[in-house]
Amino acid sequence: MTSLEIVNPGTGEPVASVPAATPEDVDRAVGAAHAAQRDWGRLGYADRGKVLHAMAEAFEAHVDELTPILVREQGKTIREAKIELRKAADTLEHYAGLSRQVRAVSIHNVDTDVDGRVLRRPLGVVAAIVPWNFPTTLLCNKLGPALLCGNTVVAKPADSTPLTTLRLGEIFAEAGVPEGVFTVLPGTGAVAGEALVRHPLVRKVAFTGSTPVGERVAALAAVGSKRVTLELGGSDPMIICDDADLKSAASAAAMGRFYNCGQACLAIKRLYVFDSVADEIIEAVAAKAKRLRVGLGDDPNSQMGPLHSAKQRDQLERQIAESGGEVVAGGGRPDGLDRGWFHEPTVVVEPRKDSPMAVEEVFGPALPIWRVRDLDEAIELANASPFGLGSSVWTSDLRRAERAATELDCGYTWVNSRTKVYDELPFGGLKASGYGKEHGSEALDYYTDQKSVVVRRS
Incomplete structure (x- = not known):
């Protein structure tokens, strides 16, 4: 048998x-x-x-x-x-x-x-x-x-x-x-x-x-x-507007990307930030990525475990290598963890918009960030994906929030909220x-x- x-x-x-x-x-x-x-x-x-x-x-x-x-x-x-x-x-x-x-x-x-x-x-x-x-x-x-x-x-x-x-x-x-x-x-x-x-x-x-x-x-x-x-699969976008609570938004982006080593269909996988606040968000998300303690799952001090398989890590490394952009946090395998399939929490700024990190599902701890002019460009890029599972928008303007919730092509949209799924609400996706x-x-x-x-x- x-x-x-x-x-x-x-x-x-x-x-x-x-x-x-x-x-x-x-x-x-x-x-x-x-x-x-x-x-x-x-x-x-x-x-x-x-x-x-x-x-x-x-x-x-x-x-x-x-x-x-x-x-x-x-x-x-x-x-x-x-x-x-x-x-x-x-x-x-x-x-x-x-x-x-x-x-x-x-x-x-x-x-x-x-x-x-x-x-x-x-x-x-x-x-x-x-x-x-x-x-x-x-x-x-x-x-x-x-x-x-x-x-x-x-x-x-x-x-x-x-x-x-x-x-x-x-x-x-x-x-x-x-x-x-x-x-x-x-x-x-x-x-x-x-x-x-x-x-x-x-x-x-x-x-x-x-x-x-x-x-x-x-x-x-x-x-x-x-x-x-x-x-x-999913490639969930998050949009951060210039009037958002930037500290909370950056925290939600990092948690939404690196939880379970980024191996979640509803993870934050693409981040679009209004240009006027982009530097602040990039700095905050990168700092959070660098602080995460990577280690064995059974170590009580570990905050992020390994990828599930060598195949998963190989795929992630290919996607990062082929996407271009500036790596501002992580980018490789952590020191001292050679036996398992570990990878550093990684942040990549401005990878190509036709790169694997933009068009494929990235099932691991790597977050691409793009600067955008306004909500029009953010929604256009967010929807330019074959996937349509979840999405997030952070703004203090109700009209912006309502527009994003209406126009984002997906089955779930969080407004100024961490990506928590509720048993009371229907969950499912569109497109691929x-x-x-x-x-x-x-x-x-x-x-x-x-x-x-x-x-x-x-």
């Missing part, structure tokens, strides 16, 4: 190995999920909500146990791991709370002596395919609404980060999740992932990952007309960043079928 070797990104050393699922394993897991879905789907929303609540409580109770597992397999710092795990548990609790608010739509007298109703019905088996950068939060974004709506879930974590998810599966079973309702299948995308997407009993695919792989998933899922939600929504009550529309029922009273 083929195994997955899990490597610590901070040391480059193996930490565990797990069996890789075969197509036969996928078939058994989907079959069990299909069989379990009938009884699970017949439960009321309130009963399913109670199970979600028990899952959230059990998850929260095991955060301290799960933290070192997540640090070892993903590379992030202890602080970042705890933030991720608690956020994932909160998402399950959010959907547990929604369980008593789901209502069927009724229309009285849609015709003479005729009433109409719109029912929500579960889709069936959901395939949840999750990447390595936030293995638990991105899982629970799918798991919460899918289970609440009466679906069962077969989850495939990234082949490099299955350990935390496997332990979560055990914790959820102990918390009362019925057998077959939630299954974790570690494996490769080419084998387990494709078998899961192709399986005829899978009725919905919820995928988070890169745009090329997401497009491949969508093509495979077209056979059988499966429902699909794609949360793909995917389609469909996660979070919010809107997510329920993507895990149910709305069925019309006509009742003649007479």
Whole structure:
């Protein structure tokens, strides 16, 4: 049997190995999920909500146990791991709370002596395919609404980060999740992932990952007309106007870029600053980058861990080298951290506007900054990207803020705010960043079928 070797990104050393699922394993897991879905789907929303609540409580109770597992397999710092795990548990609790608010739509007298109703019905088996950068939060974004709506879930974590998810599966079973309702299948995308997407009993695919792989998933899922939600890559712009709170804006830019070593779809990846305040912002962001303590994830003093893989670091180094511009902070590998895949927090001023840092997704701790004349130029450059996931604008002028929120081509805009995602608000992208929504009550529309029922009273 083929195994997955899990490597610590901070040391480059193996930490565990797990069996890789075969197509036969996928078939058994989907079959069990299909069989379990009938009884699970017949439960009321309130009963399913109670199970979600028990899952959230059990998850929260095991955060301290799960933290070192997540640090070892993903590379992030202890602080970042705890933030991720608690956020994932909160998402399950959010959907547990929604369980008593789901209502069927009724229309009285849609015709003479005729009433109409719109029912929500579960889709069936959901395939949840999750990447390595936030293995638990991105899982629970799918798991919460899918289970609440009466679906069962077969989850495939990234082949490099299955350990935390496997332990979560055990914790959820102990918390009362019925057998077959939630299954974790570690494996490769080419084998387990494709078998899961192709399986005829899978009725919905919820995928988070890169745009090329997401497009491949969508093509495979077209056979059988499966429902699909794609949360793909991003190259989120931030615009800082000349009337902004510059200190807060610079802090938000640095945190938004370097959190999780810059490995987030919603990271700040392009910064456009009005020319009159650009020098001040550049100096402040560069100073923050230089102060960050880079180190092993399990070192309590580390503020930024390694990149997840050697491939990720090679890609980042290529993008920086090919982009031009002035490197004002970082730019290379830190001294004394030779075993893992570390890179300095990096700030590059005025790389070419057609360079990799401008047009590709930069999935690592490197922030390009461009000077702009005004809001017109900033919005034009911000939208000149194939991606459309998130965006930010910092200004004290309400008219500027409203214009940016309206005209930026993306699914999320923060105004004078750090890039925090809220369970109460729908989240999803445009263009090469995917389609469909996660979070919010809107997510329920993507895990149910709305069925019309006509009742003649007479």
